[in-house]
Amino acid sequence: MVTAFRESYRQMQAISDNRGYQYLAGLHGVPSWYCWHHQQNARSAQQMQLFLPWHRAYLYNWEMAMRDRVADVTLPWWDWTLLPPRQSGLPKIFTDAAAPGGGSNPLRSFKVDLPNARPPIVRGTSRSPEAPSGLPTTDDVNDALARTDWNDFTDKLEDIHDSVHGWVSGDMGVVGTAAFDPIFWSHHAMIDRIWWLWQTRHGNGNISADLLDVPLAPFNFRVRDVLNVNDLGYDYAAAAALIATRGKG
C-alpha cells in the first residue's frame, strides 16, 4: 500500500497542469484560497462551520486524482494519537530522505514553484516538529467525540486540527502553504475519520438545514453531498489494534 501511495504522489508531483500536485494543493491556500476555517460568519447569525464538509470534498477530489495516477491507491490517515512503539511523532514514511529503490521521497517534501506569488515561493517544503508528547491524545479525541452538539463538536475538532498544524510547523504551520506538505493530506484524512466516527455515534447531529445546500467551491459538491462517506465510495476503520505475538519463524 505504501508503495502505491508513494508512487501516486511521485507522479502527481511531476504534473504541472490541473491534474497535478501543485494545482490541487494550491486550492487550499496560495494562490487560490478556497479553504474554509474558523467559522467565516461575519454577515449572518448562521454559524458557517464548513471546515469539515469543505475538507471532505477536498480529500475526495485529492484521492480521485491519486487514483488517476495509480489505480486502487488509497489515502492513509496519520493517527497522531499513536504512542511508541507503534509511532513516535511523524511517521517514518514521511521523513525518510530517500524512497526505497532510490530517488527522493515524495512523501517528505514537495518543491513549490510559484514564481508569480507575492512574494514568490520557489523551494521545497520543510517542517519543524515539536516533541511527540505535544500531539493530541486519545483523550482529546474522545472528548471531541463525546460532544453531541454539531457546533461544539466541529469547533473542538477544528482546534485539535489547528494544534497539529502548529505541532508540525514549517509549511504545514500556516494556511497559505500547508497543503503543499505531503503530510497535510494524511492529517486531514485523520480529521475526516474522526468526523465519520462522530457521525456513526450521533448521525449528523443538529447541523443546520440551512447549511446543507451551501456549495463547497470549487468542488462539484454541496454540504449534503459529503455527509455520508459511503456515498463517496470509501469508509474508515473504527479502530486499529496491534496484537503482539511471539513465535518461531
Add this chain to the structure above:
Amino acid sequence: MAKASARKTPRPQRLAAPRRPETMAKSFTSEPVAIEFADASHRFVRADLEINGIAHGEASYEGRIFLDNPKANAKTPKTIEEGYAGSFNIFGHGGCLGDPGHCDINEHNRDPYDFRAPHPLTLASKRVTVTAALRAAARTKKKATITIVPVVTAANDLCDTKDVFHFERMQFVTYNG
C-alpha cells in the same frame, strides 16, 4: 486590529519556509473579573471561556489560558496550580500573500446582494472548557484575571511574531446539567 496588508514589514524577494520563533510573544491580561458565579454554591457542569473576534491573518499559535496568574508566560507549567485552564490553537493565514488590500476583510461593507463566500480572514471564535481551573480559582477568590499567553508555533517572514493575539471580546459561559 492589525491588518497584514497595512503593515510596514518589507516584503522578502522570495518567501522562506515558516519557522518556530524562539522569542516570546506579548501576553494579554484582563482586569480582574468577578468569578463568584463559579463557587461551590452554584451548580453547573461545564464552564467555557469564549473568545470572539480573533484575528488569524498572520502567525499560528497556541493561546494558553491562565486564571489569576498575570505573570504567566510561555515557560509557566500547564498545571492547575499555576492557574492553567486550557488552550486554544490558531491556524494562521501566514501573512498576506497578495497585492495590497488582498487581506483587508471588509465583510461589514459588502453589498447585500454580494453572494460570494465570506472573506477567509473573517474573525474567528474559540471556546475552551475551563471548568476545573475556574472552580479552583473560585474556591479562594471572588475575582480573577484572565491571561492569554500566545506561543507562536509557525510564522514566515510576513508575520509579526511578537504581537499576535488580537480579539474583540471574551466571556465565560456555563452550562447546567
